[in-house]
Amino acid sequence: MSTATQSVNVKQLFDLTGRVAIITGGSIGLGRQMAEGLAEMGANLVLCARKKERCRQAAEELQQLGVKTMAIGCDVKSAASIQEMVDATLAQFGRIDILINNAGISWGAPVEQMSLEDWNKVLETNLTGTFLCCQAVGKTMVAQGRGKIINIASVAGLSGAPPDAVQAIGYHASKGGVISFSRDLACKWAAHNINVNAIAPGWFPTHMSDWVIEHKKDYLLQHIPLHRFGTDHDLKGAAVFLASNASNYVTGHVLVVDGGQSAW
Secondary structure (H helix, E strand, O other), rough: OOOOOOOOOHHHHHOOOOEEEEEEEOOOOOHHHHHHHHOOOOEEEEEOOOOHHHHHHHHHHHHHHHHOOOEEOOOOOOHHHHHHHHHHHHHHOOOOOOEOOOOOOOEEEOHOOOOHHHHHHHHHHHHHHHHHHHHHHHHHHHHHHEEEEEEEEOHOOOOOOOOOOOHHHHHHHHHHHHHHHHHHHHHHHHOOOEEEEEEEOOOOOOOHHHHHHHHHHHHHHHHHOOOOOOOOOOOHHHHHHHHOHHHOOOOOOOEOOOHHHHHH
């Protein structure tokens, strides 16, 4: 006897109504853009960053979309700070469905001049911070038997860059680490019904990339087939896809959003 498969409308697949999403570095830039996309699909938001006031302002603005929001000060280099964030989220919402690890920094310096302190600062924030957040939130997701983790990598983690374009070897190394970390974690936590994926954005105007874009604009655009930088909306769809049921059979994947830069 055959059983009919219940059809699911594609709008239902992307619907995030009532789900709880943590976005680190969610108050500005790419984090804010992705948070807005999730909220537009109905997700409740927990925005966390070192500057809590900036998170509070973003949370108040995004609340106008009809979802619940919370702002938390959090340093992703600190396991204790992350645990406080997780505890506060669970106290408020009782669950965690989505984690976007977006908090990150960069430091520009030629390899032969980069200090160990600056190298460590980038690796601790971008890579170790991603690990610590996944570990803390993952314990809740394992207990729930479900979860969606999205780690923000970069096209910088896919290849090297000409020295006249950008000098940020710590950033490249950290984002390459995020990609490998995401793939391995996907294998480890698939048994718990936790999807782990990464997004690798190309050049988007943000507070971190503004200087490079301003001074290297023509050079960068020559290496982007679509011949433009990312906009305030170009990451929304990718984030919603990987956070929703539409990606239930996708894990260990790196979704590149770069205007074709890595296709050359």
